[in-house]
Amino acid sequence: MLNPLRSEAEAFRFVLLLLGYFAAIVLAKAVLGTTAALVVFVALSVAVAAWIVRARSAA
Amino acid sequence: MTAHAPAVDVHHGEHHGPPPAHQSSRVSAPVLGMFLFIASEVMLFGSFFTAYFFVRVVNPDAPGWPPEGFHVPVFVAGVNTAILVTSSFTMHWALQSIKRGNRAGLQAGLVLTLAMGLTFLLTQMLEYARVGFAPRDTAFGSVFYGLTGLHGAHVFVGLTLLTVATVRAFRGHFSPEHHHGVEIPGIYWHFVDVMWIVVYATIYLL
Amino acid sequence: MSTTIEQQHDLHATPAPRPRGTRARLLAPGWLRALWMTPLFLGIGLALVLGIRALAGWDPIWYWQPVLTVAFLTTAPLGFLAGIGCFDYWARYAVGTPTQPEDHSGHGAHSWRDYFRVNTDHKVIGTQYVVTTIFFLLAGGLLAMFVRAELARPGTQFFDPQAYNSLFSVHASLMIFLFIIPAFAGLANFVIPLMLGAPDMAFPRLNALSFWMLPIGGVIMLSSLIVGGFGAGWTGYAPLSTRGDPGSLFFQMGVQWAGASSIATALNFLVTIITMRAPGMTFWRMPLLVWANFTTSLLVVVATPFIAGSQFFAMFDRVLGTDFFTPDQGGYVLAYQHIFWFYSHPAVYIMMLPGFGIASEVISVMARKPIFGYRLMALSLMAILFLGFSVWAHHMFVSGMAGYLRVPMMITTLLIAVPTGIKVFSWLATLWEGKLHFTTPMLFALGFVSMFVIGGLSGIFLGALPIVIHTSDTYFVVAHIHYVLFGGSLFTIFAGIYYWFPKMTGRMYDERMGKLHFWLTFVGFNATFFPMHIIGVQGMQRRIADYAPEFANWNFFISVASFALGASTLIFLYNMITSWARGPRAEANPWRALTLEWQVSSPPPVFNFDEIPQVVGNPYEYGVPGARHAVLNGDRAAVEEEVRVH
Numbered sequence: 050m051l052n053p054l055r056s057e058a059e060a061f062r063f064v065l066l067l068l069g070y071f072a073a074i075v076l077a078k079a080v081l082g083t084t085a086a087l088v089v090f091v092a093l094s095v096a097v098a099a100w101i102v103r104a105r106s107a108a
Numbered sequence: 109m110t111a112h113a114p115a116v117d118v119h120h121g122e123h124h125g126p127p128p129a130h131q132s133s134r135v136s137a138p139v140l141g142m143f144l145f146i147a148s149e150v151m152l153f154g155s156f157f158t159a160y161f162f163v164r165v166v167n168p169d170a171p172g173w174p175p176e177g178f179h180v181p182v183f184v185a186g187v188n189t190a191i192l193v194t195s196s197f198t199m200h201w202a203l204q205s206i207k208r209g210n211r212a213g214l215q216a217g218l219v220l221t222l223a224m225g226l227t228f229l230l231t232q233m234l235e236y237a238r239v240g241f242a243p244r245d246t247a248f249g250s251v252f253y254g255l256t257g258l259h260g261a262h263v264f265v266g267l268t269l270l271t272v273a274t275v276r277a278f279r280g281h282f283s284p285e286h287h288h289g290v291e292i293p294g295i296y297w298h299f300v301d302v303m304w305i306v307v308y309a310t311i312y313l314l
Numbered sequence: 315m316s317t318t319i320e321q322q323h324d325l326h327a328t329p330a331p332r333p334r335g336t337r338a339r340l341l342a343p344g345w346l347r348a349l350w351m352t353p354l355f356l357g358i359g360l361a362l363v364l365g366i367r368a369l370a371g372w373d374p375i376w377y378w379q380p381v382l383t384v385a386f387l388t389t390a391p392l393g394f395l396a397g398i399g400c401f402d403y404w405a406r407y408a409v410g411t412p413t414q415p416e417d418h419s420g421h422g423a424h425s426w427r428d429y430f431r432v433n434t435d436h437k438v439i440g441t442q443y444v445v446t447t448i449f450f451l452l453a454g455g456l457l458a459m460f461v462r463a464e465l466a467r468p469g470t471q472f473f474d475p476q477a478y479n480s481l482f483s484v485h486a487s488l489m490i491f492l493f494i495i496p497a498f499a500g501l502a503n504f505v506i507p508l509m510l511g512a513p514d515m516a517f518p519r520l521n522a523l524s525f526w527m528l529p530i531g532g533v534i535m536l537s538s539l540i541v542g543g544f545g546a547g548w549t550g551y552a553p554l555s556t557r558g559d560p561g562s563l564f565f566q567m568g569v570q571w572a573g574a575s576s577i578a579t580a581l582n583f584l585v586t587i588i589t590m591r592a593p594g595m596t597f598w599r600m601p602l603l604v605w606a607n608f609t610t611s612l613l614v615v616v617a618t619p620f621i622a623g624s625q626f627f628a629m630f631d632r633v634l635g636t637d638f639f640t641p642d643q644g645g646y647v648l649a650y651q652h653i654f655w656f657y658s659h660p661a662v663y664i665m666m667l668p669g670f671g672i673a674s675e676v677i678s679v680m681a682r683k684p685i686f687g688y689r690l691m692a693l694s695l696m697a698i699l700f701l702g703f704s705v706w707a708h709h710m711f712v713s714g715m716a717g718y719l720r721v722p723m724m725i726t727t728l729l730i731a732v733p734t735g736i737k738v739f740s741w742l743a744t745l746w747e748g749k750l751h752f753t754t755p756m757l758f759a760l761g762f763v764s765m766f767v768i769g770g771l772s773g774i775f776l777g778a779l780p781i782v783i784h785t786s787d788t789y790f791v792v793a794h795i796h797y798v799l800f801g802g803s804l805f806t807i808f809a810g811i812y813y814w815f816p817k818m819t820g821r822m823y824d825e826r827m828g829k830l831h832f833w834l835t836f837v838g839f840n841a842t843f844f845p846m847h848i849i850g851v852q853g854m855q856r857r858i859a860d861y862a863p864e865f866a867n868w869n870f871f872i873s874v875a876s877f878a879l880g881a882s883t884l885i886f887l888y889n890m891i892t893s894w895a896r897g898p899r900a901e902a903n904p905w906r907a908l909t910l911e912w913q914v915s916s917p918p919p920v921f922n923f924d925e926i927p928q929v930v931g932n933p934y935e936y937g938v939p940g941a942r943h944a945v946l947n948g949d950r951a952a953v954e955e956e957v958r959v960h
Contacts, residue, residue, distance in 0.1 A: 054143055055135050057291045060298040061200040067302050068193060071309040078314055086314070126421075126513035126921035132591040137516045141585045148577055148615045155623025155653050159638055162649035166716075171644060243636045247644035250636035254627070272408045279410040 070097070142292045146299045149262070153303055156255050160310065163247045175248050178241055182312050188231045189308050195224035196301045199294045209284045211277070218274040218290070221297065225267045232260050255307050259300070266300045269293035343399025343432060355393025359385030379633040382560065387567035391530040399432040400523045421514075422920040432526065434518035436507050437918060439525050441818055443500025444811065446525075447493050448890075450532050452883070454488035457481050459880050466873035468863050478859035480543020480561065484535060487548045487565060490665065491572040492532040494803045498668035499579045501810045502607045504818055506583060508911035508918060509601050511592025511927045511944065516585040524578035531571030538564030547857060549658070552639035552650040556631040563632065566625040573618045576664075580614035583607050592910075592944070594929030599943075601909045601933045602691055606671025609695040613660045613667070613702065620657035624650055648715055655706035663702045665799060667695060669806030670737055673759045676809050677741050679907045680756035681748030684934040687740045694733035701730040708777055712786045720779060727777035731770065738767060749937075753905075754828030758809035761836050765801025769794055772847065787857070790850025796843045808835070808886070815893070816900030820917040823893040831885045838879030845872055908943040909933050 054060060070093055078086035133140070164173050174180055202217025236253075243253040273293045276282065282290055339346055363384045367375045395401065421435040422428075429442055461481050464473050473481060503521065507514055515521045538544055544561035546554040550569075555562040587608050591600070600608075627638040628650065637643035639650050678685040685691060707715060707723040741763050750756070772794040775781045785791065808831075815823050845868050850856075854865045861869065903912040910927060911918070927944045935941030 056139065057200070057203050057294040057298070060295045061196060064193070064196050064298045064301050064305075067305055071305050075309055075313045127923060127926050129512050129514075129590045130593050130926050131589060132593075132595070133589040135589065137585050137589045140589060141517060141581055144581050144584055144615055148581070148619050151616055152619035152623055155620045155656075158620075158653050158656070159623070159627060159649055162646040162652070163638070163644060166649075167644065167646045169644075175644070243630070243634050245637075247637040247640070247646070250630070250638050250645070254630065254636070254638070272410075275408070275410040281410065 136288070138288050138292055139295070142295050146296065149299065150303075153255075153258065153306075156251075156258055157306075157310070160251045160255060163251050167247075171246075171248070173248070174252075175246065178245075178248060179239075180252070180312050181235055181239065184231065184235060185308060185312050188228050188235075189304065191224050191231075192228050192301050192304050195221045195228070196298055198224065199297050203287065203290050203294050206277075206282050206287045206290060207284055211282075214282065214290065215274070215277050218270060218277055222267065222270050222274055225263060225270065225297075229260060229263050229267070232256065232263075252311060255311055259303055259307050262300050262303065266293070266297050269296055343397070343402050345398065345430070347399070348394050348397030351397030352390050352393040355396070356385050356390040358393075359389030362389070378560070379563070382563055383567065383629065383633050387534060387564070391527075391534075391571065394530065395523070395526055398526060400519075400526050403519055432522045434514070434522050435920070436503050436515045436518065436521060437818070437922075439521050440500050440502075440504025442525050443496055443503055443528070444818075446529055446532075447497040447500060448887075450488050450492035451497075452887075453532075453536060454485050454493060455880055455883060457485035457488070459877065461485060462873040462876040464859060465861070465869050467870065468861055468866050470860060473859065475859040476545060476559075477543070479545030479547075479857070480539065482857060483544050483547050483565070484539060487535050487568070488532065489799070490548055490661075491569060492528065492535065494665045494799065494807070495576055495661075496528050496572070496579075497807045498607075498610070498665075498803075498810075499576060501672070501807070501814065502583065502603070502668060503579070505814060505911050506604055506607060507586060507590070508914070508922055509604055509909050510587065510590055511595060511910050511923065511929065512586060512590040513922050513926075515582050516590055517582050520578055521582050524575045524582070527571050527575035527578070531568045531573075531575065534564050534568035534571060538568070549654060550625070550628060551654075552628050552631065552647055556628050556639055563629065566629040566632075569625050570622055573622050576614050577618050580611035580618075583611040584615065587611075592926050592929050594944070596929075598689065598692075599929055599932055601671075602674035602685065602688070603668070603671035605692045605695055606667045606669075606674070609699045610664050610667045613664050613699055617657045617660040617664070617703070620653055621661070624653040624657070627653070648710070648713060651710050651713055652707070652715070655709045656703075659706040659709065660702045662798070663698055665803050667698065669762065669803050670695065672806045672810040672813070673741065673762055675907075675909070676755045676759040676813050677744050677763075678934045678936060679905050680751045680753060680759070681745050682751070682936045683744055683748040684932070684936060684938065685740065686743035686746075687736070688932070688934065690736055691740055694736045697733040698730060701726060701733070705730060708782075711779060711782050724777060724779050728774060731774055731777075734770060738763060738770075753812075754823070754825060754832055755809045755813035757829065757832040757836075758805045758812065761832065762802060762805035762809065765797055765805060765839070769797030769801055772797060785850060787855060788850040789846040789854045789856055792856050793843050793846035793850055796839075796846070800839060800843065805835075808832075811890075813905070814911075815890070816904050817911055817916050817918070819894045819897075820900055820915075821893055821897035822900045822904065823897060824889050827885055827889040831882055831889065834882035834885065835879065838875055838882055841875035842872055842879050908935065908941070910944050913944065913946055 054063065073093060074086050074090050077089040135143075164170055198217045198220040202214050202221065205211075205213025205217055241249045241252075243249050270293050273290050276289055340350065341347065360381065363380050364375055367377065367380075396405075421433075421438075423433065423435070423438045423441075429438065429445070433439060433442070460473070461478070464471055464478055464481070503515070538561040541560045541564070544550070544555070544559060544565045546562055546565070548565075550562060550565055555565070587600070587604060627636070630636040631638050631640070631645075637645040639645045639647050641647060674685055674691060704726045705723060707719050708727045711720060711723075745760075772790065776785065776791065776794055812823060812828055815821075849865050849868050852865070854861055900916045902915050904916075905912065910929075913927070914922065923946065925947055927946045929944045931941055931943050933943045935943070
């Protein structure tokens, strides 16, 4: 079990990543509408989950 | 939560105390404690977002979001968001400074962060005064004030922690080796920022 | 109780000098300072509420709801905590003055008075916890006696229906939030650092704070009786709890204090277990009690904020007039139940998993056999943890929630019986062909296993949709919850108290009285709660002060049995008090156990260990020749020998 958040620097990086995540969703909603935002939300969430799983198994 | 100042251990060794505990993890105890506390806080926000979800999505006769006749100041809150996100940068800079032994950078970073946090809180209060509806005006008002108010309370707690860190920074505490007293409020501050991004996106934008 | 353990203490932790002079005494942390700081903070709270109301022009300026919430139930308790000395260190830290170097004068108890002070020693805090929670057990039990007195005959005898509702509501709230959850936390507080080979908890001052928040929550809930109590049950469902009697406010705020206390303790346990294990103490060498509290603490940290949230909403609806649960204003009533049970279902595991840990310790030691399937035991705890979050809506099968949630929730509910069953069979396999020693803790542990199986089986009934639609809100549910919480949690708490009594007090309890206590409790418990299954299936409703005459005979029987059950607690009390005062001195290791807390003196030295022990093996190798769990006091040769052999 490797803890992904262990210091202030990692927390800071998390802020930036989350900002990007929500910016993408909000942008999709503003430009293309709610359905597109939902698609972006699901796609990004799956991508993040996959990335976490891969990082875990690599560690 | 920020209690463990390494700076106080000057007198250690003069008396017979407990044997030093064995450190069985790479994460230090206060940092781990802060992250677990934040996990708990995230769940508190989670319960408020659950209420939001029920009021906006599950409720079969939910009106629009915001309902007819209600208006949320997206632009002002957007500026506020920018301020808060910037304050995360200055916070990060403050900690990086003390890690390199730059005390002036630490002090400047903390003061800037503190100032931006205060600005955010004051803007939020002004927004409450002018938004034109109250917590008792339908469930939309309740959820709006509930989530922004809960976040505001966390900003207040974060500012309190930062004030403590700032006071100590100006009194000459902290060093490149010992800076838990800055790092832990810093982690909390980033959490406050993260929660605001979620609140802003879900309440104002989406 | 007045006899203390000072004779055995390492005397290098000397008590702090008493402050001299009136001014110094008023300013020194303690009850005297609490006496003036509590009203001071009450005044601050009043000024805050009234000032804001006056500035904002709200009418009337004196409105009891916010005044009660802020001044009496929030700032006054904070004043008490500040006065008693919970925040002294942090206050000094905050203003940047040099904090007092830790001189460890706060460690250990030198006289009985030290138990009434803020103390950072986990052993003192553990004892404080256990004694406090037993007080609330007695208070809650007394309320249960009142409930049974009212129910002894049909019709209204002693209490009107409103008062009756308050009785069972306060009874359940005290038992759950002020007895079972913190009693486990108290035992774990005493034992876990010792078991891990750590000198103390990770955050001793936070530990003291979380203890002192507990009696505040309890006093708030008890004092709700002054204003007429609250009738919405321990579940506090909206909308009943969001309007009407002021007592609900006491419940909503009392839960916040007790919840904050348990979150802080859980956090402390997690950090202690992760960062302070002795060298060699890997996760797979931790005693199961530590494992159980690890999973429980994860549950507490993640789930308890949800009950805090639900109580905040109910309190806002009541005090601020928000509309979270007002349907005609866009609110959603069922949201309360969803949020509440998202905490409160995991909470039943919070109330049970530490008991599983205690049972594992006691059964393995008293059967003189290694625990069967150690890793599976730990893994099934984790399985319960994860499944526990996916079953909450089975409390809402008849609430009118979305129909498609029913079957999935039923499936997960029945699934959770699997890890629980693994644990039961593992205990049975541990007992199999063991050399059983029927001491009092063992009797309670065995009583727990058998009673918990009955409670678990009725739980499967209640998890199955076709049955629960019939039995929902009947005495069948009351029987089930008492079989798991009384026959389960309370029996393991008793087992734990008897098991660690010699370690905590340094004295031995009276074994004959202990056994008498067990048998009276066991028989009284079954006589009280088993018939409730029958009248429940026949349709007797719970939470109602009066009932149909055809249930009169059973109810009379139940009431008589419950009084006997209540009386059996007096034996326990007598045994505990006299043994603590005058019992024979206990050996360091009366049960011949391997875990670390038994390898030090009884009671343990102030700093637990002179040197952090080296763990070299598994904790349950009973009956295995030459097996060792740990090596103490720098016995280097022994360590090297062990490392070479394994």
